[in-house]
Amino acid sequence: MKNPLAEITELVRRETGIALPAAREAALRAALRRAAPGTDPAAFLRSVSDPAGGRGLMNRLIDEVTVQETSFVRDRGQLDTIAWHSLLQAARAGGSRTIRAWSAGCASGEEAYTLALLADQALPLVDAPVDVLGTDISGAALAAAALGRYRDRAVRALPPSPRGRYLDQQADGSYLVGERLRRMVRFRRHNLASGPFPPPGEAAFDLVVCRNVLIYFERSLVVQVIDSLRRSLRPGGVLILGAADVITGSTARAADPAAGPVCPARPDARRLRRPLGREPAQSREQRLAAALEAADKSDRDDALSQVASVLADNPLDADALFVQGLVTLEAGEPARAVVALRRALYADPAFSLAAFTLGRAHDAVGDALAARRAYERFLRTLDPADHRHELILQQVDIGDIAAACRARLGEQP
Numbered sequence: 001m002k003n004p005l006a007e008i009t010e011l012v013r014r015e016t017g018i019a020l021p022a023a024r025e026a027a028l029r030a031a032l033r034r035a036a037p038g039t040d041p042a043a044f045l046r047s048v049s050d051p052a053g054g055r056g057l058m059n060r061l062i063d064e065v066t067v068q069e070t071s072f073v074r075d076r077g078q079l080d081t082i083a084w085h086s087l088l089q090a091a092r093a094g095g096s097r098t099i100r101a102w103s104a105g106c107a108s109g110e111e112a113y114t115l116a117l118l119a120d121q122a123l124p125l126v127d128a129p130v131d132v133l134g135t136d137i138s139g140a141a142l143a144a145a146a147l148g149r150y151r152d153r154a155v156r157a158l159p160p161s162p163r164g165r166y167l168d169q170q171a172d173g174s175y176l177v178g179e180r181l182r183r184m185v186r187f188r189r190h191n192l193a194s195g196p197f198p199p200p201g202e203a204a205f206d207l208v209v210c211r212n213v214l215i216y217f218e219r220s221l222v223v224q225v226i227d228s229l230r231r232s233l234r235p236g237g238v239l240i241l242g243a244a245d246v247i248t249g250s251t252a253r254a255a256d257p258a259a260g261p262v263c264p265a266r267p268d269a270r271r272l273r274r275p276l277g278r279e280p281a282q283s284r285e286q287r288l289a290a291a292l293e294a295a296d297k298s299d300r301d302d303a304l305s306q307v308a309s310v311l312a313d314n315p316l317d318a319d320a321l322f323v324q325g326l327v328t329l330e331a332g333e334p335a336r337a338v339v340a341l342r343r344a345l346y347a348d349p350a351f352s353l354a355a356f357t358l359g360r361a362h363d364a365v366g367d368a369l370a371a372r373r374a375y376e377r378f379l380r381t382l383d384p385a386d387h388r389h390e391l392i393l394q395q396v397d398i399g400d401i402a403a404a405c406r407a408r409l410g411e412q413p
């Protein structure tokens with residue numbers, strides 16, 4: 001028998017798609033101890049191949065190795081982009097009374113309930129406007145989801161009014177999901193690594209949300225899963241990937257140039273109307289905002305000419321160089337993006353978001369070593385107080401980017 005721990009790593013990868021880098025060996029050992037107390041890796045391998053109890057043991061290990069961190073309205077900025085009215089119109093045009101939504105990799109259910117809550121708030125006159133399916137590979141997570149009882153930490157981002165309306169506070173301080181949300185949400189087990197897509201018996205979805213799941217997958221699987229999720233949508237349906245999945249997606253895309261684009265973290269041009277850099281010079285802001293607006297409309301030339309006019313005033317304007325890098329990266333010109341982003345970092349060595357985007361650009365040209373260095377630099381220079389994070393990022397939580405970088409670098413998240 002080869003190294004039993006390596007065999008278990010391979011078993012987890014085959015079963016779940018989750019890659020466990022060598023740096024996570026201690027975490028795997030701890031997960032094994034929790035799943036099968038008193039059993040060493042070799043004995044675990046023997047027991048897991050037993051036709052009678054093996055499956056249950058494997059499921060316990062899956063419960064333990066999966067990262068189930070989640071909360072209500074996580075990454076609110078991203079959820080706010082969901083156009084519930086258009087989704088309902090499209091669903092009705094397709095003959096369905098309700099919007100069909102899928103929270104894939106829903107963990108203990110907060111994301112699925114959040115989708116129901118947001119739909120209900122956006123469409124108050126429609127009775128149960130959404131049918132949300134929450135799926136996960138972990139039986140323990142699904143049991144918690146079905147129970148729908150949450151501690152304070154899970155609901156902290158939920159303002160008091162929806163909290164009081166949709167959840168019932170219990171004597172011990174916990175919150176129990178109320179009937180209104182429960183009517184709109186159901187849970188079932190589904191493995192994103194092995195399908196099928198959509199889950200058996202499910203019709204195509206209007207909305208698929210899969211966030212903070214793919215970052216843990218082996219890269220070769222990521223493009224495949226994204227394509228399968230896309231195929232689970234009705235024509236014109238919406239797929240939302242988590243901000244933290246951006247790295248995984250772009251890396252996987254680099255590994256498979258034939259694959260289609262993944263939903264990237266989109267900059268929000270409206271936010272750039274507020275000062276982006278240190279000096280609040282109005283015309284500069286307007287030109288940078290116009291550049292991002294043009295990029296949003298896929299008008300690369302207009303976007304780059306706006307940036308060029310800012311750079312004509314100051315060739316080392318770090319923000320303009322950053323936007324130039326972002327625009328060229330999204331336009332499929334990663335080598336050009338690398339040049340612009342390196343310059344941005346030369347102009348402002350502590351511009352961590354430029355380091356992160358440089359990592360994505362290096363990944364897109366297939367330079368894994370340089371990408372690694374850029375992600376390390378991002379983590380080194382990350383300053384949560386740097387206001388550019390809020391100003392530039394719409395769908396991205398900086399903490400999630402940091403977690404994704406750590407996962408990418410094989411560190412503990």
Ligand SMILES: C[S@@+](CC[C@H](N)C(=O)[O-])C[C@H]1O[C@@H](n2cnc3c(N)ncnc32)[C@H](O)[C@@H]1O
Pocket residue numbers: 015016017018066067068069070071074104105106107108111135136137138141190191192193194210211212213242
């Ligand atoms: C970090 S949670 C994400 C929860 C939620 N989507 C969010 O963003 O808050 C990741 C979830 O993905 C699930 N997962 C991991 N591998 C999976 C697979 N192959 N199929 C389905 N779910 C999987 C884990 O069990 C875990 O609950």
